[in-house]
Amino acid sequence: MAPAKVVYDCVTCGACCTNPDENREIDYVDYVEIEVSDPILKKPDLVRRLVVLDDDLLPHMRLDRHQRCVALKGRLGRQVACSIYHDRPSGCRSFTAGSKRCKQYRRERGIDA
Numbered sequence: 001m002a003p004a005k006v007v008y009d010c011v012t013c014g015a016c017c018t019n020p021d022e023n024r025e026i027d028y029v030d031y032v033e034i035e036v037s038d039p040i041l042k043k044p045d046l047v048r049r050l051v052v053l054d055d056d057l058l059p060h061m062r063l064d065r066h067q068r069c070v071a072l073k074g075r076l077g078r079q080v081a082c083s084i085y086h087d088r089p090s091g092c093r094s095f096t097a098g099s100k101r102c103k104q105y106r107r108e109r110g111i112d113a
C-alpha cells in the first residue's frame, strides 16, 4: 500500500514555532528573530509580554520552558494557533509549509516519522 500523503497543514502542526534541534544542541534560544520594522514592536503590551532581547539587544520572541514561542497556543501536532497572527514577525510570515526546513522541523518534533 502506498504511504499516506503528508499534508502540510500549519493549524495541526506548529513545529516551526519551536526551537529546532540544531539550536537546542548548542543552547541557542534566540530563534524567532524580529525585524525592526515588524508591527509587533509598535505594540507595547505585546512587547512586554512576548519579546526578549538577545546579548546584542536584538529583539526575539520569548520561548517557554519547552522552547515553544510563547505566542503559540494549543497542542503541537494536534491543533495550534498563533495568538498574534496579524502581528507575527516577518520571519514567521516567510516560512514556507512543505519546505525542506518545514519537513525537518516536523520530523524533529515527531509530527512526521
Ligand code: SF4
Binding pocket: 008, 009, 010, 011, 013, 014, 015, 016, 017, 095, 096, 097, 098, 101, 102, 103, 105, 106
Ligand atoms: S513546520 Fe511546516 S507545516 Fe508545521 S507549522 Fe511550520 S510551516 Fe506549517
Ligand code: SF4
Binding pocket: 016, 017, 018, 032, 061, 069, 070, 071, 072, 073, 081, 082, 083, 084, 085, 088, 089, 092
Ligand atoms: S509569532 Fe506566531 S507564527 Fe511566529 S513563532 Fe510565534 S506562534 Fe509561531
